[in-house]
Amino acid sequence: MKMKKSIFATSLFMAGALFASSSVSAEVGTTEVDEVIEQADDVLEESGGLTPDNLFYFLDKVGENLQLLFTTDSEKESELLLQFVNERLLESQQMVDEEKNEYIIKLIDDYVDTLEEAQEQVGEVVSDDTIDEETKEGLQIELEDSTTVNDEITDNLEEEQKEELDEKREEAYLVANVVKDIDPEKVKALRDQGLGFGQIVKVVSFAEESGKTEEEIILLLQEGKGFGEIAKELNIKPSQIMKKVMKKKEKYVEEMMDQAKESGDEEAIQQLTASMETIEMSKLNFNIVDDELEEEYNEDLTEIQEKLAAGELTQEEADEELEELQKEVEEELSDLEEEDSEEEKEESKVANEIAKKAKEKGKEQAKEAKESAKEQAKEAKEKAKEVAKEAKEKAKEQAKEKKNKEREKQEELEEEAKEQAEEAEEEAREQAEEAEEEAREKAEEEREKQEEQEEARKEQAKEAEEEAKERAKEKREQDDEDEDEN
Numbered sequence: 322m323k324m325k326k327s328i329f330a331t332s333l334f335m336a337g338a339l340f341a342s343s344s345v346s347a348e349v350g351t352t353e354v355d356e357v358i359e360q361a362d363d364v365l366e367e368s369g370g371l372t373p374d375n376l377f378y379f380l381d382k383v384g385e386n387l388q389l390l391f392t393t394d395s396e397k398e399s400e401l402l403l404q405f406v407n408e409r410l411l412e413s414q415q416m417v418d419e420e421k422n423e424y425i426i427k428l429i430d431d432y433v434d435t436l437e438e439a440q441e442q443v444g445e446v447v448s449d450d451t452i453d454e455e456t457k458e459g460l461q462i463e464l465e466d467s468t469t470v471n472d473e474i475t476d477n478l479e480e481e482q483k484e485e486l487d488e489k490r491e492e493a494y495l496v497a498n499v500v501k502d503i504d505p506e507k508v509k510a511l512r513d514q515g516l517g518f519g520q521i522v523k524v525v526s527f528a529e530e531s532g533k534t535e536e537e538i539i540l541l542l543q544e545g546k547g548f549g550e551i552a553k554e555l556n557i558k559p560s561q562i563m564k565k566v567m568k569k570k571e572k573y574v575e576e577m578m579d580q581a582k583e584s585g586d587e588e589a590i591q592q593l594t595a596s597m598e599t600i601e602m603s604k605l606n607f608n609i610v611d612d613e614l615e616e617e618y619n620e621d622l623t624e625i626q627e628k629l630a631a632g633e634l635t636q637e638e639a640d641e642e643l644e645e646l647q648k649e650v651e652e653e654l655s656d657l658e659e660e661d662s663e664e665e666k667e668e669s670k671v672a673n674e675i676a677k678k679a680k681e682k683g684k685e686q687a688k689e690a691k692e693s694a695k696e697q698a699k700e701a702k703e704k705a706k707e708v709a710k711e712a713k714e715k716a717k718e719q720a721k722e723k724k725n726k727e728r729e730k731q732e733e734l735e736e737e738a739k740e741q742a743e744e745a746e747e748e749a750r751e752q753a754e755e756a757e758e759e760a761r762e763k764a765e766e767e768r769e770k771q772e773e774q775e776e777a778r779k780e781q782a783k784e785a786e787e788e789a790k791e792r793a794k795e796k797r798e799q800d801d802e803d804e805d806e807n
Contacts, residue, residue, distance in 0.1 A: 372412050373424040395446050399460050402439035406432060406467045413474045422477045429478060432470075433489045437519065440464060440496040444518030447500045448508045457501065465497040466599075469606050488549075491563055491607065495522040498566050507535070514539065523548050526562045531555040564609050571600050621646050 371381045385405050392398045409432035416424045443460045446452055468490040475483055499522040500508070511521045520542075527548070528535045533555070541551050552559060574596045581589035603609075625646070629639040 372415055373428060374416070374419075374421050395442060395449070396452065396456055396460070399439065399442040399446055400463070402435060402442055403460070403463045403467055406435050406439050409435060410467070410470060410474070414471060417471075417473045417477065425474060425477045426479075426482065429474070429482065429486060433486060436467060436489055436493050437517075439467065440493045441518050444496050444500050444521075448503075448505055448518075450505065461497045461501065464493055465603070468494045468497075469602070487607075488559075489519075491559060492519040492523065494563065494603070494607070495519075495526065495566060498570060499526065511535070520548075526566075527551060527555065527557055530557045530562055530565075560607070560609060563607050567600055567604060567609060571597070574600065 371378045385401075388401055389398060392401060409428050413425050413428045413432070416422065416428065443464045446460055447457045470486065470490065475486065478486065496518050500518055503521070503525055507525075508521060511524065516524065516539075524535050524538045524542075527533070527538050531538075538551065541554070542548075546554070551557075574593055578590065578593045578597075581593055622643070625634070625639055625642050628634040629636065634642070
């Protein structure tokens with residue numbers, strides 16, 4: 322929504338200032354925060370009482386956004402949103418009174434957006450078990466009261482915008498009166514499915530009215546159908562849901578009234594009487610016909626139809642009686658509206674006074690918010706300096722650690738190179754010794770081989786000599802034999 326976008330943008334800026342991690346960004350961030358605070362001071366001082374026809378009306382919205390920005394408490398945020406909702410209505414009424422109707426459409430758009438935000442925030446508070454019942458009840462009443470819009474305002478709207486307005490008003494009224502009765506576990510389960518409180522009350526109400534389960538209603542939503550389309554499909558009239566809620570509330574007030582009368586509690590009687598009047602006003606505000614009036618009308622209508630069927634009345638006479646009956650109903654509704662109008666005028670005076678006080682209170686809250694922002698900016702600046710100092714020390718420590726690691730790594734590399742050189746030298750020495758040993762072994766083998774060859778030659782020579790001697794001996798003997806023969 323429009324307001325959410327504005328708050329989000331401002332929040333991003335503030336986050337940048339509060340969580341800067343360097344000395345430069347810290348200085349810039351806190352300077353910007355100081356400038357915003359100074360500008361906000363002017364905005365909040367000058368914006369009180371501005372209306373949409375004023376050139377500086379946007380200052381009013383800036384002031385509201387700043388109040389929301391510095392409000393972290395869900396209850397106070399709900400109160401602020403409801404205050405802004407009522408301011409949009411008062412501004413709309415003022416524009417009607419001054420015949421500046423061209424501003425009403427935008428004001429009602431803002432009213433609808435803010436009402437939707439308010440109902441979601443109030444729903445969160447009402448479903449929170451840690452918040453006391455008195456606070457919840459007060460916010461529920463304020464949300465319900467904020468759904469009342471004068472006819473003078475709605476008469477200036479196009480039919481489409483009027484339908485959207487009525488739908489959102491009914492939704493907020495249901496949130497104010499139905500959420501408290503829904504089981505917290507069911508609320509949590511539906512919230513986990515991404516449903517807002519406005520959707521939750523409709524899902525639960527449609528399920529009760531149609532006899533279907535909440536899951537079946539959610540499936541229809543997931544099919545892309547809107548609540549209006551689902552209501553038509555299931556033959557549900559939103560007015561009947563509103564009527565049941567009001568009737569249940571009326572019954573509760575009546576029971577409490579009986580108890581108050583029995584105990585003689587005059588203060589409670591006065592409060593409950595006011596509550597009954599508020600319910601009656603809500604019926605008129607949402608065009609809910611009173612049960613007794615509706616029953617009386619239906620009885621008279623049935624009687625006319627029976628007489629017409631029995632031939633006791635002609636069609637012309639029946640039409641005349643129907644016309645007369647319609648006039649009587651319209652007169653009764655008109656009387657109720659006139660009574661309501663008188664009460665509204667009186668309440669309007671009170672509402673204006675309340676709004677005036679609320680605006681003053683808003684200015685005070687804004688002033689407090691400004692002081693809080695200054696203090697936060699100062700703390701942020703100090704924190705940023707501390708963070709920057711810590712970051713600088715950390716950077717130095719990291720640089721030192723890095724340098725030590727690099728030195729250790731270099732030493733490791735040098736040691737590794739030295740070890741590799743020693744290993745290479747030892748390996749070369751071993752290889753040299755192995756080569757020398759191998760050479761010796763080869764020389765020894767060669768020497769032994771030569772000795773063996775020399776020994777073989779000597780043996781051959783000796784054998785040759787022996788053989789020569791033997792041949793010489795044989796020859797001499799042969800010669801001797803030859804001589805003897807001769």
